[in-house]
Each structure stands twice: as structure tokens, then as C-alpha cells.
Amino acid sequence: MEFDLTIQPIRSWDAEGQAAFCKVAEEYGEHSNMNRHYPYDDRGLHWRGTEAQYQAMRFPHLPDHQEAIRNAPFMMGAKKVAYERKSETRPDWQEVKVHAMAYVLTRKLGAHDYAERLAATGTRDIIEISMRDAFWGAQPRNGKYVGRNMLGILLMQLRAGARILELPPGTFFPEAPIRPLEDAQLGFGGLDQPTRRFAR
Numbered sequence: 001m002e003f004d005l006t007i008q009p010i011r012s013w014d015a016e017g018q019a020a021f022c023k024v025a026e027e028y029g030e031h032s033n034m035n036r037h038y039p040y041d042d043r044g045l046h047w048r049g050t051e052a053q054y055q056a057m058r059f060p061h062l063p064d065h066q067e068a069i070r071n072a073p074f075m076m077g078a079k080k081v082a083y084e085r086k087s088e089t090r091p092d093w094q095e096v097k098v099h100a101m102a103y104v105l106t107r108k109l110g111a112h113d114y115a116e117r118l119a120a121t122g123t124r125d126i127i128e129i130s131m132r133d134a135f136w137g138a139q140p141r142n143g144k145y146v147g148r149n150m151l152g153i154l155l156m157q158l159r160a161g162a163r164i165l166e167l168p169p170g171t172f173f174p175e176a177p178i179r180p181l182e183d184a185q186l187g188f189g190g191l192d193q194p195t196r197r198f199a200r
């Protein structure tokens, strides 16, 4: 089943009875892209969370930017690193960002127990509550949530079985194979260092 990546119109949801999340430490916070308890590997690289990979996808032409974002210890930090470089974002980002988000959410499904946590939302609507972002989330207004809630929409499609398994080569990440640097070159030992740098 394919994702429908169409940008949805603004609508409202009742505030009660939904799988609504805002902060990562609160109920349903596992669905936030800022949650770093669902790391995964993709394309030979370790990602601490979906926000890092999503933001890295702004810069397929700038692998060093992608590495700086990937190495940020926290997801808000990853977004900050990306925003410091925002002016260099690929020019078609607005057209491809929903595709990018669907891709990283598909990857998150393989992290720890995330698939079970997503399934546990049952038939509830999934809503990211955001005071300022009515594109990915919905804003609280007069007892309702109002917005496009595109993150929630994609998560509900993921729950229903939608997947993006591969990306066209070179569209979001460099085509060149990624070669991990030897530990000796890095100046530290141990294979479990989460912040290993990579050469291309």
C-alpha cells in the first residue's frame, strides 16, 4: 500500500479521544519526531531519530551537512543544525518534504517496539499538537485542534499499512557508497561509538 502524499486541507478535530501528543515525555510522545528513543539504521548509517534523517534530507548535495545533522545528540539539536544551514536547503524541498517524512516514518517502524506502539493507538486519530506549526501539526483552538496535521495523517497511513521502501537513487542522499572510516583514523577505539564519521 502506497502513501497518499497529498497535502491535506486545514480541518479541526475534537480535543478529546484522540492520540494527541505534544511533548516527548507525555502520553503518545513516542510518535513525536523529537523522540530519540527510537533509533534505527538505514542505508548503512545509524540515525538517532526521524527528525535527524528528515532534516538531513534537505541536503542531498551537501553530505557534510547531513553528517553534522546526523551526529547531533538530540533531535531538537538536529533541527537546529539544519536550520543554521537552511538557506542551502535543496530548492525543491517544499515539493518533496512530505515524501521525505513518509520515508523516515517507514524507517521508524523498524525501531524497538515502535510498530506495537503505533498499533496500540487503535482507531484513534493521531494528532501532533503544535502551537506554531499547523502544517505538520494542529493548533489548540477553542477546545479543538486545528491544522493540516500532516505528521498525524502520515502516521495514520503508516498504521494502516502504507510504506515507502526505497527512494529513487540520489534524490535524498548521495549516490556514492558510504565507507566507514577505520577507528584508527578516528582516534578512538570501539565499534559501538554512535557518532562515527563516514567518508565517501
Ligand SMILES: Nc1nc(O)c(N)c(N[C@@H]2O[C@H](COP(=O)(O)O)[C@@H](O)[C@H]2O)n1
Pocket (backbone or CB within 6 Å): 032, 033, 034, 051, 054, 079, 097, 128, 130, 133, 136, 151
Ligand atoms: N521546532 C519544533 N519544535 C517541536 O517541539 C516540534 N515538535 C517541531 N515539529 C517538527 O518539526 C519537523 C518539521 O520541520 P520543518 O518545519 O519541516 O523544518 C516535524 O518533524 C515536526 O513534527 N518543531
